[in-house]
Amino acid sequence: MTEHATKRCEYDLLLHACCGPCLEWPAQLSLQEKQKLLIYYMNPNIQPAVENKRRLENLMILTRKLDLDLIADPICQPEIWQNWDDPVETRCQMCYGRRLQAAADKAVELGIPAFSTTLLVSPWQDRDAIVAAGSRIARQAGLVFVDRDFRSGYREGQRMAREDGLYRQRYCGCLPSLELSDFKEQIKLDLAALAE
Numbered sequence: 001m002t003e004h005a006t007k008r009c010e011y012d013l014l015l016h017a018c019c020g021p022c023l024e025w026p027a028q029l030s031l032q033e034k035q036k037l038l039i040y041y042m043n044p045n046i047q048p049a050v051e052n053k054r055r056l057e058n059l060m061i062l063t064r065k066l067d068l069d070l071i072a073d074p075i076c077q078p079e080i081w082q083n084w085d086d087p088v089e090t091r092c093q094m095c096y097g098r099r100l101q102a103a104a105d106k107a108v109e110l111g112i113p114a115f116s117t118t119l120l121v122s123p124w125q126d127r128d129a130i131v132a133a134g135s136r137i138a139r140q141a142g143l144v145f146v147d148r149d150f151r152s153g154y155r156e157g158q159r160m161a162r163e164d165g166l167y168r169q170r171y172c173g174c175l176p177s178l179e180l181s182d183f184k185e186q187i188k189l190d191l192a193a194l195a196e
């Protein structure tokens with residue numbers, strides 16, 4: 001799915017986005033700095049599919065408001081995350097790696113020299129693992145991975161998301177993370193209603 005016409009090679013940065021609320025603060029900083037952004041959504045870890053769709057729709061509310069170009073791939077792959085059992089790579093390392101690899105591939109395809117991710121705004125994510133994966137993938141692809149620490153703006157970003165009326169999720173994304181949420185019973189009811 002492509003939202004808005006993309007302007008090939010006019011971008012400074014491909015910014016992988018996991019959801020609308022996490023885009024708020026990084027987008028604000030980048031726009032203040034007059035960076036030309038292409039937003040890229042590809043999060044097969046966000047499960048089930050109705051939740052993936054809901055997060056993408058809320059991201060689109062924000063990209064439209066900010067007049068940002070967006071390329072979105074709504075792929076959802078719960079079986080990979082549920083069955084993940086690897087002695088070397090944790091589920092979260094695999095999850096960061098797959099999404100950042102897809103972002104790098106898209107940047108190469110479009111001739112964009114640098115990429116980053118809104119995952120770097122969240123204090124709940126493993127920053128070291130994200131930076132390690134992004135840096136490794138960037139080296140292999142001949143790109144720059146921008147490992148800016150956006151976390152000081154996390155609360156402000158969440159406030160902005162509330163103001164914009166965006167849906168703010170209460171679990172990371174994969175079905176195993178839903179099972180760990182304190183709100184899982186309510187979330188499951190909400191998801192069942194969405195799926196009807």
Ligand code: SF4
Nearest residue numbers: 092095172173174177
């Ligand atoms: S907890 Fe979050 S980062 Fe870790 S595998 Fe699940 S969706 Fe990915």
